[in-house]
Amino acid sequence: MTPSPLTVALLGNPNVGKSTLFTALAGIPTRVGNYPGVTVEEKVGRFTHAGKAIDLVDLPGTYSLSPQSPDERVVVDVLHGRIDDLPRPDCILVVADATNLARNLFLATQALEVGIPVVVALSLADVADRRGLRLNVDELSKRLGCPVVRVAVPTGEGLRDLKDRICSAVGSPAPRPIPLDNGPPSASARPAAATEAIARYTAIDRLLDGITSPPEKAVQQSEDRIDALLTHSLWGTLVFASVMLAMFAAIFWLAPPIMDMISAGMDHVGDLVRRVLPDGAIRSLVVDGVLAGVSGTVVFVPQIALLFLFIAILEGCGYLARAAYLMDRLLMGVGLSGKSFIPLLSSFACAIPGIMAARTIENRRDRLLTILVAPLMSCSARLPVYLLLCGAFVPDQAAGLPWLPLKAVVLACLYALGVVVAAAVALLLSRTVFKGPPQPFVMELPSWRWPRPAVVLERAREASWSFLQNAGTLIVALSVVLWALMTYPHNEAVIEADVAALKATLDSQAAATDPQSADHAELIAQRAALDTDDGLEAARRGAAQRQSILGRAGRLIEPVVRPLGWDWRIGCAALASFPAREVVLGTLGVIYNLGDVDPGAVEGATALERRLKAARWDGTNRPVFTLPVALSIMVFFALCAQCASTLVVIGRETGSWIWPVVTFTWMTAAAWVGAFLIYRIGLALGW
């Protein structure tokens, strides 16, 4: 029988190379999950040394064991064995940054009071050497009363020794706490934690007295110069803008080719299935339900991986904190903090990686607030909707200035709309629902260093994998449900009747229009298409979708969308685009009997554009799509939460199903009101 593994808790301040040490000791984690009840990541990795199996539990980075936040409370609970199915640790491995010893020993001396054997790893020892920092490690170990090991992961220094010390520390008596001179308890009005903090630093100063030397001036100065440039009001902001632009461009332009490859690959699999399975419900379920869901999940992975690659690099070199520092004032105005900037910026490419990037915000209130407003940033899925409708219905004219096309102004306004609404909502929520005591923005600006490639890659891998594992299954399930709603009931007789009625309508409409007009030509072309195989098949698909549950729901909600200037077909397309906004164009294509148009392709877009322009209200000669209607649709899609994957990810990241429901409800309401207002304004101004 193999003995049960030893449990070692990895404790340390943020930014001290804890993840680097975790990867160096245990490699890829064997278990990643959430601690029960809180959205704090639980990461466990295993390694064997000297015949002993050791489970290394990575704790969230913390500055203190007097918990102030739920995240910090988890750390204390783990150390005291108060977490279900996680045994009380046999040993605490404290990672202390050798370049910043005084503050790191604050946590280390607290760890000595837990009552479990402690081993201290002095991380970044190589960086400390380069800076000329001298430390008598043996003396420190003697004064602390626990083993202290110098560790430098790049050279491998100290890793073996560290494992030896861990193995021999387990089972040894708990260390003696460092005595603190708290003074008489009634001496001050300070709370206990404040008195303790002051006394602890006094003890640490004594502990380090005579065994450390300050850093060399020259090194210090060169670090100062980098910092002075990168946090300078002007130059720092310029560098920041370039870095952010590069990051955004990478997600926006590097990811799509990979995403296209994934989509093409999935289409290929779909074709294979189509060839193997006979035509019918099963084939439709597999291809249009399951495979569409899988493809709709996997397609997000390139963006997530790229964003986390960037974040890990920025975090690894110390820039992430500087970015938050530079942007803090701007976001503080709307009740957020500088740490919300990167999640919100990346949401312009896609809200899913953006919401996941909110993991870098330690403060729970700020994290939740950021997650709730992130879907308002106009993501790349909204762009095709904007482009098609702007291209087709916004007149070709200049807006005030001769070189400024009106189309571009409308497009910019749509992007601005999301930002303005997000700012207003963040401000409102932070003053009402999330009102509370002021949140400290006490943030370390870590020293500059080179990011470790292994850690960077692990971060990207972990983010992608957790998305696939946690959100993927739900997205696939949702995709199957929506497939069923769009497919059933299926009645051949109704479809035949629908197609016949369509032919009759087109004939009568064509007879009623001026034979010289473009509309007339389009109606004739549409009627002629119904006599071809492809055209008939497309019309039959449209008829099938119109009689499905979702199609009927579209008719049912017509009174709700009528005030927005929409007919039931648009309402139906909006409903069917719940899985993802970009689907709306494809759905409009199906509803308008074009079959599966690819709105990304030029001929698909122009065919759809023509069809939309020719669309008439049922039984009249009044065009459905006018400028106010197009604006109303675009505003709706700018503000709505029509993205099932985003809602699933919000659920996963907040650990509660309340938030996706809240998000969907308020965003849909806001989208309706916005669409209504722009439609009415448009009508009133005679656009």
Added chain:
Amino acid sequence: MKAGSLDDVAVGSTVRVRDVAGGDPVSIRLLEMGVTPGVNVRLVGKAPFGDPLELEVRGYRLSIRRREAALVAIGDR
């Protein structure tokens, strides 16, 4: 409160912390981060719009908002 607190120190100057006021989570966090009575703090710089501040304390860099800096009373050195 304003006079002699860390939020109106000139960039580049080093000052000695006299006290950190209050017993709320913000002041406790400041103390835990090493901004304790008697320690020297250098104001390294300010972010665009003058907030937050970048400090050097106990050999490392720390960013705090002006509102938080106002809690830190300083004495001349």
